[in-house]
Amino acid sequence: MLHHISFGVSDIERAAAFYDAAFAPLGYVRVWEDLNPGDPEQAIGYGPPGGGDKFAIKLRGEEAHAPGAGFHLAFAAPNRDASFISMQLHWLMMARTTGRPVSGRIMVRLILPPSSSIRMGIASRL
Numbered sequence: 001m002l003h004h005i006s007f008g009v010s011d012i013e014r015a016a017a018f019y020d021a022a023f024a025p026l027g028y029v030r031v032w033e034d035l036n037p038g039d040p041e042q043a044i045g046y047g048p049p050g051g052g053d054k055f056a057i058k059l060r061g062e063e064a065h066a067p068g069a070g071f072h073l074a075f076a077a078p079n080r081d082a083s084f085i086s087m088q089l090h091w092l093m094m095a096r097t098t099g100r101p102v103s104g105r106i107m108v109r110l111i112l113p114p115s116s117s118i119r120m121g122i123a124s125r126l
Contacts, residue, residue: 005055005073008060012042019046025085026077028055047084 009015014037023029023046031053032045040061045053055075067073077083 006058008054008064009057010064012059016044025082
């Protein structure tokens with residue numbers, strides 16, 4: 001149903017480092033980037049190699065805000081190992097980019113291919 005989604009970010013370099021690390025185990029890569037230092041319209045698109053973007057980050061400076069209560073977004077993982085690696089990187093990068101340990105309620109739910117009977121993915125509330 002959804003074709004793609006984008007998030008506004010306040011720091012494109014930090015956000016890119018986070019998503020580069022979190023998406024790598026899932027097989028997503030940068031499929032395009034528009035990075036011109038000083039340009040307020042910088043952006044990066046992520047998706048499967050050779051494909052279009054499914055997720056983009058766009059520099060929005062101080063206007064960028066986290067999604068509100070009830071928001072949930074899950075990314076497909078090719079297998080359980082890729083998901084756990086991605087989740088571990090997610091938590092490490094959150095601690096690294098925020099300067100505080102990851103805490104709060106963590107819900108784990110990963111969406112695996114239809115042939116798998118296991119379904120899990122991640123959402124965190126800090």
